[in-house]
Amino acid sequence: MRKYGLVGALAGFVLLLPMPAFAYLDPGAGSVLLQLILGGVGGLIVAARLWGRNILSSLGLMSKDSELPNQEEQTAETDQSSGRDA
Numbered sequence: 001m002r003k004y005g006l007v008g009a010l011a012g013f014v015l016l017l018p019m020p021a022f023a024y025l026d027p028g029a030g031s032v033l034l035q036l037i038l039g040g041v042g043g044l045i046v047a048a049r050l051w052g053r054n055i056l057s058s059l060g061l062m063s064k065d066s067e068l069p070n071q072e073e074q075t076a077e078t079d080q081s082s083g084r085d086a
Contacts, residue, residue, distance in 0.1 A: 056062040 053062065
């Protein structure tokens with residue numbers, strides 16, 4: 001058991017040693033990285049808005065028949081603007 005602890009410590013030490021990185025990162029790479037992060041965050045927000053109720057209801061945190069706040073008011077406003085009776 002001690003042998004594996006010593007080997008693990010040595011492997012961790014070797015991984016922490018500085019190694020040369022033969023790479024060049026131009027200013028455009030930072031822009032691409034920023035776009036990747038912002039696009040991922042935006043995608044997560046859209047996915048949460050689209051599938052949030054289904055996920056919460058499947059986890060038992062929200063009932064399927066419960067409506068979001070103001071949903072009835074929005075439906076009534078849409079019906080009135082289209083000329084239909086609510």
